[in-house]
Amino acid sequence: MILSVGNRIVCIKGPWKHQSFIRIRLLSSDVTHGRSSPKQIPRSEHVAGLNHDFLRNDSGNEQVLKEITKFSQLPEFFGVNQHMPIDDEIKETLRRTLWQFKAPIRYAFAYGSSIFSQGQTYTKKPQVDMVFGVTYSQHWHSLNMSQHPDHYSFLRRLGSGAVSYIQDNTGAGVYYNPYVEINGLVIKYGVVNIDTLCRDLLSWDTLYLSGRLHKPVKILRDDPQVRLANQRNLFSVIRAALLLLPERFTEKELYQTIASISYMGDPRMNVGGENPNKVSNIVTNNQNHFQRLYAPLIDTLPNVELAGGLLYDETISDNATLVQDMDPLRRGNMVARLPSEFKYKLYSRYTSILGISPPSKRNDNGTESQENTEESVVAAHRGTEFDQRIASDPNLKAEISRAIKHTVKWASTTQSLKGILTSGVWKSIRYVSEKFEKAKASRK
DSSP: OEEEETTEEEEOSSOOTTSOSOOOOOOTHHHHTTSOOOSSOOOHHHHHTTTSHHHHHOOOOHHHHHTOOSGGGSOTTTTGGGOOOOOHHHHHHHHHHHTTOOSOOSEEEEESTTTSOOSOOOSSOOOEEEEEEESOHHHHHHHHHHHOGGGSOGGGGGOHHHHHHHHHHSTTSEEEEEEEEETTEEEEEEEEEHHHHHHHHHHOSSOSHHHHTTSOOEEEEOOHHHHHHHHHHHHHHHHHHHHHSOSEEEHHHHHHHHHHGGGTTOHHHHTTOSOTTHHHHHHHHTHHHHHHHHHHHHHTOTTEEEEEOOOBTTBOOTTOEEEEOOOHHHHHHHHHTSOHHHHHHHHHHHHHHHSOOOOOOBOTTSOBOOOOOHHHHHHHHSOOHHHHHHHHOTTHHHHHHHHHHHHHHHHHHHHHHHHHHHHOHHHHHHHHHHHHHHHHHHTO
């Protein structure tokens, strides 16, 4: 079992099911949202939120998500694992940056090597990557173009309607403005509609922003709907990683598998636009953040146990071995609970391979059924015989990887092409050249 002792994380060899895998130290007002900071340390099941119907049932009902409008509707301590501690000065600098935007931002996070080290040193500090979740795309761009017209390419001349249309209907639904200087800080910020963000977190239709949130990010402005949807996203990626891993694996291998998913099929990895050791560098240099993000969730899974090893002083040991239950019934349940759009691709592939069709849970228009009867909730928990046959396939790892690559490649490619319009030709050339320079420097 794994416990926090002071500032250390200690893993004790032996069975730990139904015990606390890790106790998270709460960090001031980042996660309490006006509540007094609790003295007690939350248990994993409280952080994971398994007592919340939306997570326990995995029904995929987006209407349930829309009913969440306040943090008080979520269980206490729910989702605190998503909040990463960073240097206070950097945190306040980033938050002050948000204040320079008059257009309303519901959700915001910063990510990338400028916030979370990847073990590299730079001659000049890279731009800070940020994403803003907004309620009404056109209204937001209209206000922002009035305040910051210089942030936009030539597309601003077409008006906020054209800009929001390009944002919402092309690529992964994100509109990036790069190389924006605010109070001496150079940022690249992406704008996404909250509904688009939550849809990707729940269904993995693009794995673009959901994939970014598989890694540690710094949440600067939180939203209850996004926090709930992202907790589902984190559970989903754990299940996908377990389906890609053998029966026994180390904690580090688990985190590397999780971090690698959003880079599978990314064309930048194939053309030298990214450091080939990027995934390993992300995990190695942010291991305590990965533990904070995922350990409380892993603790609640009934099909994973700690076989042995020792974690000490927040260092991930290759000797800390986890074991998963390879019973097709258990693994079939994980297949059944994969995100809806991603699962649909996997099902389509296995319909061809197995020569049989899965039980239909889709409407005539191809969307996931939103039925929420008691019978459908039980079915969402339990995999069918079709799911179990998928789980028993010796080529499952290759087929899941294939589905991930297909999803990521389409979203990354279209988003990159879209960037030529949204950023402008010269900024796009500058961005690509800097990416190649960073990748080249990493190989030396």
